[in-house]
Amino acid sequence: MNNTILDMRDIQKSFGPVKALTRVSLKVGEGEIHAICGENGAGKSTLMKILSGVYPHGSYGGEIIFDGAPRTFQNLRDSEALGICIIHQELALVPMLSVTENLFLGNEIATRGVIDWDKAHRQARELLKRVGLEVPPQTLVANLGIGQQQMVEIAKALAKNVRLLILDEPTASLNEKDSDTLLRLMLELKVRGITSIIISHKLNEIGRVADEITVIRDGSTVDVIDCRVEGIDEARVIRSMVGRELNDRYPVRVPNIGEVLFEVEGWSVGDPDHPGRDRISDIKFNVRRGEVVGIAGLMGAGRTELAMSVFGRSYGTNIRGTARIEGQVVNVSTVRKAIDLGLAYATEDRKGAGLVLGDSITHNTSMANLAAVSSRWVLNGLAETAVAMDYRSRLRIRSADVEQSVEKLSGGNQQKVVLGKWLFSDPRVLILDEPTRGIDVGAKYEIYGVVNQVVSEGRGVIMISSEMPELLGTCDRIYVMNEGRFVGEFPIAEASQEKIMQAIMKNEVIQ
């Protein structure tokens, strides 16, 4: 290894009682491309936020040595001053401004506040050339493709004299050609002496560019591979990423699976943000009576989009395909119709789209099924309160009473209110999107218990989760989704984290 440019030692970070990073070390040699791998939630993004100063010095434990000296960044500005630039998955460009304006945003080329447009455009052209992007610098960013926007981001970093470029899942939203261009650019920058860190799930891409790989799991560095010496051992990377034992965090259930309850075929959904492109392509799946079906995949795989498009076209444009309930083709074109047909969708965005936070447990519980607690448009307050109290005790929601506003409840109890709301709509198929995200272990166990109860009543459950152990612990069958397609299907007996990860990495569409 050449000179070490970055050395992060024993980094620890907690959010309240939750330990995000327990002991992470990262050593990056000057002029190399260093890949960081890890599952969702392993702590990669937290680590990068610490490095870039988003989490200021003092809010974490450990030491950062950059360019030979300990650094105590207080904010992004501090790290950028030393040439550390981070490019996030969600690009931070202003769409309605030109490429030039974006490149020099905050560092305008101006004398006494008056912008020198000739000079700015000239320098912009220079920078664009360096990243190989051939567009006039006056172009509005909104008119660029996503891959081109990524190039603008990199050019922006070059404008700041970047020494260490951090790319957080840069190719996640790129097509193959754009990804290829980006990877080649990374190699070119390397030749010019710019060090890069790339966070990615795509092993083939990492294999192409990485000199070294650091694998992070559960907030600790678990493996460091020097690819120049050892070559890329994909199996080893995957094993390091997921290698954790399942324990009895899941209540036992004896499956009693019946006929097909709900199925979807040839389901394709247009991407509303990119007209003409499909977000979901030709998906086919089913769920049986009494069955818990999991959908595994990485963030951005399109799982939420799939579920929402099925649930009353809540996502997407130009939706094609057929949905059947108990063999009958059904029309699920509005949420109301979907609910009336027996579908329920508990969103991953509990606070943003699941609950009316300022409102009471009672009102939230009855929200999707007001017809059952009213007659001729007049609400029956008594019945409504009774329903809320029933679900409160069945789901063990901890609150002063049912009139309490859900805002004040803990995450786990809020999730139970969401579950109560959908159970009260008496669904045949309950779709749970990240049902245990951000809630504690005890509440998780209770929610798995509810899932078991729901399927024992002859309903079907579709569970979307980014936590693979959770899917393996609760499901009867698991679909694997990647880039808007299903790339694997495993009965629980055959499923394992390695197989799921492999299916994602291979990215072969199943029929």
Next chain:
Amino acid sequence: MSEVILPLPTKPTALTSFKRGAREYGLLASLIVIMVFFQVATGGALMQPLNLTNLLLQNSYIVVMALGMLMVIVCGHIDLSVGSVVGVIGSIAAVLMVQYHMDFFSVTVICLLAGGLIGAAQGYWVAVWRMPSFIVTLAGMLIFRGATIAISQGQSIGPFPPAFTALSSGFIPELFDFPGLRITSLLLGAVVAALFWVVEYRSRRRTAKSGGTVAPAALFALKNGIVAALLVYFCYLLSTYRGIPTVMVIMSVLIGIYTFVMNRTVLGRWVYAVGGNLKAAKLSGINTSRVTFFAFVNMGVLAAVAGLIFVARLNSATPRGGTGFELDVIAAVFIGGASASGGVGKVVGVVIGAFIMGVLNNGMSIMGIGIDYQQMIKGAVLLAAVFVDVYQKSKG
């Protein structure tokens, strides 16, 4: 789910149940404080039966529109056009009644329909095309003000037939003959106060029966006792003059209906859900654009009602009639505790808010405070009222 342990509900205390209604009690207390202040400052003129009657008449159309504005604001929108709608409806009514001699009943029906149509026209852009309501109704404000001037051709039109002006200047008929006191009005007040008690008591008992949280008996009696006593007292004051004005009856009925709609019907719940969390409402199967559309139609109809009351009171329609009303109405709703981000606000709060504004207007006028200072004081009160809300929220 076999070993379910029931969580123990914590016992509701007087404090928690008071907190939940704190906003409304606080408002009512503010109104009373303001009234007492002006009563003293004006040397007792405020509560003179004549002045009290005037105060009701002056504020009736603001209260009526505030009911509709509450729904719009709870939905997360705003309607700036209501002042112009009052103007346009007033001039339509004047032209039809004075120039075309149409009868009072048909004109009322036409005007209410016109109001609904205006609301629908604006609601269409907001609900279907998701245009910001601020802009749509700002356009409406200009368009309907222009229409008012066009319809009235820049002239004041009047006077109206007496059958119509009775809408605003009439009083409920007296059944008994008692010198100096309108017994019927007093009795009506007592009956309403009694009804209020019965309704409150029954709802309390129902809630208690179903295991819900109710305020402790003493607090309940105190709160409702004060409200009922005030009601009877005001009716007594009015009875010593000419009794209860017809407008007050209309206003009270509308307040009753909207309280019921917002609190006890599916529609009301939809309105709160749409404003509270649009995405959650949508994902719960609520047709959110239809609810928004309805809120605007409803606002249009209520603005038409207000327009009729307003011109009936002035006995003529003027091209500038209703100018600036939107500000009083919106201020009343926000003073009444509605949230600008939607989802929050109660009918009772808004009615009290409207009367706070009304008493301020009236009291300051009696004291001879100039219109310049009046505006400044009203602005400060609005700012202070909303600040108290925001401050309480930020403290959690």
